[in-house]
Amino acid sequence: MISHVFTELKNRIAGEVVVPDSPEFDGPDQLFNQVGSSAITVYVQSTNDVVTTISFARKHDLPLSVRSGGHGLSRQAMHNGGLVLDLTHIQQIELLDAEQHLVRIGAGARWGDVAKALAVHGLALSSGDTKQVGVGGLTLGGGIGWLVRTYGLTIDSLQAAELVTADGRIMRVSAEEHPHLFWAIRGGGGNFGVVTSFDFRAQPCHTIIGGSVIYDASEAEAVLTAWASSIHKAPEALNSTIELFPGFGSQIPPQITVKLCYAGEDQAAAKKAIEPFLHSGIVRSQNIQKMPYAAMLEDEVSPPPGLRLIDHGGFLKTMDREALSTLAAHYGQPGRPIAQIRALGGAMARVSPQATAFAHRENEAVVYMATFAPSSVTEEEARQIRQAAWQPLALMSSGAYVNFVSEVSEKSVTDSYPEETYTRLARIKASYDPDNVFAQNHNILPAERRLRHYGK
Structure with missing residues (x-):
């Protein structure tokens, strides 16, 4: 069957079609945090290729996964079979x-x-931390990036998008064209179609002033407290993340890393804003300098061979003493999970929570926790590891950032969206994808299916 349909599809599109027994096949997909082998992988080259591929998948009743960067933590950027x-x-x-x-x-x-x-045009967009992250996945989930306090989420710069629906329509969506769908794709993930391109309003940004400061892990609570106090007083031009790292064997010792990105070229103003972050404890090293914005984006670091990253995350309404003490006590020490805390607020918080499907704008920070486990763990074992690692923060956090969620469950989706937001998304899903063709994601069930399945 695969050989037959392979030929059928290959003759209909400009892109490349790869199956396990084709000459182009070079083994299972090796993506961030995941390994797998699809029955067919289609490397589309145009919007028309996308239309044809969706139609083909529906005709042959093939589960359809959509991949932009292949960096998805949920392991759904591929589908075995x-x-x-x-x-x-x-x-x-x-x-x-x-x-x-x-x-x-x-x-x-x-x-x-x-x-x-x-950068060639003196422009920038707030985006992900690493160079290899795909534009599509990050944008559809919201986009918490290095300019989030200065210019908001990635979706806050989005002006329009081109999208192919489950029934093959090519649509341009914006505030004026299909506004309900435009609302949904700004935070609702890949539930509503395959977005092929995005139109953004970029921000003037020739260079930034930033880098990292590394502190001794033994001073976790003091450094966290000083960091939180400093970010509360910092101008919106300053963006920051703090990471508690437990070390990795003898290669990397436990450490606390404060990363800073000042969006502007005024070095005097940047120095004044950054100065408080340089005196939070024993500094092991620091590297603060003027650099292109692109230099803030790091190379992707995949889990070591044989290991899988198990993560979870949530939002902190306030970075109060209880939350900071909990983070210091349970994360970043040898044998404990990694924790990363990203400061929010600023421009992101000035957008109404109802303006887009990303609805967690009132929070001061988002926390991301990660730990390693053998690649062979079952999904149930991964769930138990995740639950235990996140338990110290469970009662003081809320919600979830869909781009930071590796668990695939109804709970992971409902955590990502308040009930009112989810209900609206489910109705829009029912309008544009009633058969749930786009289900290989943090799936929002079409409204009618949700009612039948959950009785609400």
């Missing part, structure tokens, strides 16, 4: 309007390439 629609060849980065700073970016582009391309 199904069809993967891979967008990595749709990676154009165009300046549409220099005066208005409008840019068009293909969903398969990577944020490292985007940052470099926009």
